Amino acid sequence: MTNPRYDAVHSAAARKPQPCPRPTGTDGRPLPVRDFFGSHTFDIPEMRERLPARVVQRFVAVRQDRGKLDRELADAIAGAALQWALEHGATHFCHWFQPMTGLTAEKHDGFIDYSKGRAVAELTGAQLIQSEPDASSFPSGGIRSTFEARGYTVWDPSSPMYIAQRVNGATLCIPSCFFSYNGEALDKKIPLLRSMQAVEAQALRLCGLLGERPTHAHVTAGPEQEYFLVDRAYVALRPDLLTVGRTLLGHRAAKGQSLDDHYFGSIPDRVMAYMNEVETELYKLGVPAKTRHNEVAPRQFELAVVFDEANVAADHNQLVMEVLRRVASHHDLVCLLHEKPFAGINGSGKHLNWSMSVNGHGNMLEPGDDPHTNLRFLAFLTGVLVGVHRHAGLLRAAIASHGNDFRLGANEAPPAIISVFLGDQLARVVDALVEGRAASASVTETMQELGVSYLPTVLRDNTDRNRTSPFAFTGNKFEFRAVGSQSSISLPLAVLNTAVADGLAATCDAIEAKGGGTENAVLAAICAGLRESEPIRFEGNNYATDWVEEARRRGLPNLRTTPEALAQLATPAAADLFARFKVLGKAELDARRHIKLEQYITAVEIEADLISDLIDQHVLPAAIAERTAITADLATLRVVGTVSDDDQHSLHTLCDQLSALRRARRDLDERLADATNMDIKARATHYADRVVPAIDAIRTASDALEARIADHRWTLPRYRELLFQG
DSSP states (O other), rough: OOOOOHHHHOOOOOOOOOOOOBBOOTTTBBBBBBTTTTTTTSSSHHHHHHHHHHHHHHHHHHHHTTTOOOOHHHHHHHHHHHHHHHHEEEEEEEEEEEEESSBBBBOOSSSSEEEEEEEEEOOOHHHHEEEOOOOTTTTTTSSOOOTTTTEEEEEEHHHHHEEEEEEEEEEEEEEEEETTTOOOOOOOOHHHHHHHHHHHHHHHHHHHHHOOOOOOOOEEEEEEEEEEEEEEEHHOOOOHHHHHHHOOOOOSSTTTTTTTOTTTTOOHHHHHHHHHHHHHHHTTTOOOOOEEEEOOOOOOEEEEEOOEEEEHHHHHHHHHHHHHHHHHHHTTTTEEESSSSSSSSSSOOEEEEEEEETTTTTTOOOSSSSSOOOHHHHHHHHHHHHHHHHHHHHHHHHTTTTTHHTTTTTOOOOBBBEOOOOOOOHHHHHHHHHOOOOOOOOOOOEEEEOOOTTSEEEEEOOOOOTOSEEEOOOSSSEEEETTTTTSOOOHHHHHHHHHHHHHHHHHHHHHHTTSSSSSHHHHHHHHHHHHGGGBOOOOOOOOOOOHHHHHHHHHHHBOOHHHHHHHHGHHHHHHHHHHTSOOOOHHHHHHHHHHHHHHHHHHHHHHHHHHHHIIIIHHHHHHHHHHHHHHHHHHHHHHOOOOOOHHHHHHHHHHHHHHHHHHHHHHHHHHHHTTTTTOOHHHHIIIIIIIIIHHHHHHHHHHHHHTSOOOOOOOSHHHHHHHHOO
16 A cells, blocks of 8 residues: 655655746847836836826826826826736736735726627726725624625725736736725725824924924835745645644654754755746736845745835735745745744744835934934934834734744744844943933944955944844844734734834924924933833843843733733723824724634634644554554564563553543643633633643644654654655
């Protein structure tokens, strides 16, 4: 009888790198990236080729919030977009939006109007601006009832349209927002756009108090996407990977990541072919993929993009995740975006780089040569620190998920306690201001000599990195390192923007209270804000055991599980913050908390069902077969009179482990039954405190058995195969 697991190993080992399709010129040679970058996007450059200059100027004014998108302008753009899409082979269009599922959604309509017995291609301004998908089956958190089905999508002109090219056709995708019949936000895009307006208003207000008169400020973001690649033959034999994207069982591999030899190592040929195709697809879509490399764990990799405006970065990251998943199948791979696919090695995060820029002045978080005298930088830094300090719990809630709970605090992921790392040099400036001392920490170009004559001297950064910090300053931006790898960045960005808007507003209020925009008033407000936010700053090891006690003493929340974190969204302070900056109304905020609780509960229940099936259908049969074989062997030994204590002990140990697994299996069923009549909040807490540990206990018992069961009897691909073979 064949062994499907062995067949999967042989299939994975025999895979060859697949050729990457690359756009070519008329001479058949591959085109440089600059010649096809954005070729599948309909944006300003393409509009300039197809529309009168006055129309393009009006559209640019709309994007810069200096004009209104009317039907005449929409008709002109729709006509040009239609012709462009038809030239790319598109037959349909859709409003592409981000409902609160965490994924994207789209309903395709044909470019067709049936008139006088003929089918003609059509895309009107009205169709471009608005569509009406059924809202009843999307999560609404109580905003909409099932029988209240109407919902609307509206074009977001700040993000470019693009062509989704598939094997059998193409679709024009129109980035859109999704809202209810009564105007409540049903997606992740609208709160993000509102938060960008809120932080822009406060940034311009602060600049005004500093004697500057910019007209526009924007938030920039650049997420780093981590992911795992596993051969699809293995995934087909792992119901847990297939369904939830992580291994619920699996005895550790002998090696794991202990030698640190995968990090930045040579990229395998098969993976390189995959990366090349991913990047080609992203370049066509105008996504500026910049960096690729092996990550720390075996089979783990990273893709980073260049900074863009926050809402465009959010759209681009959704495209990155979609392309990573889709292209993987071309290479007989499966892309795992779960935060913790494998126990005992690094999980995957989405390091969210964040900054602010103001027209005419550039990056507000650029310290310059003399950060201690750069009042603009210090004022904006103060606003960020105050906002993060006041709303650390909300930032933790924004990145809360069942998957991220497994990652936070493990293998270089930051802990659940939100804190800020500034680095030695900037910390000295801030400490001096807080203590009322003269600061002297000019950024000097410190050269590092390496002691080898022919090696060039290198410029040392003005701060080291702290991989354990959830929110770290990295030279001219902050890196929000706690975001989960499969999450949309829209909600973390919206919460961070709103928190910073509050911090900037507080800084502005303090300046005005001190008499206006004089240098003394600004400096006094900065010092007050830095003193207020001092507890959030931590320059040490966030993994140290005494940091938990120190954080508690400072009053920082330690929200270890998703239900604990989501409770932060139910506080009056949270409702006041989001209402004050017009980012989320009370009903919209409550809906998001309710949806995230439901998603948490559903994720745990799915894992509980899965692990029960894995135990019943794979582990127990293999363990019983192992016990039967050992028993038969002992019977043979008794016949010849050579049974030893070690032989007996081996059977007794296996029987004890089998009994422990069955007890853990029963315990899980009992704990699930205990939650039958609980409300959603109590059930989520019960699952976090009682059910998740019960699932972990089953895993512990199963993994112990896996280590003892003969290889040919074990049906699930093992860690050594998933991580190192294929």
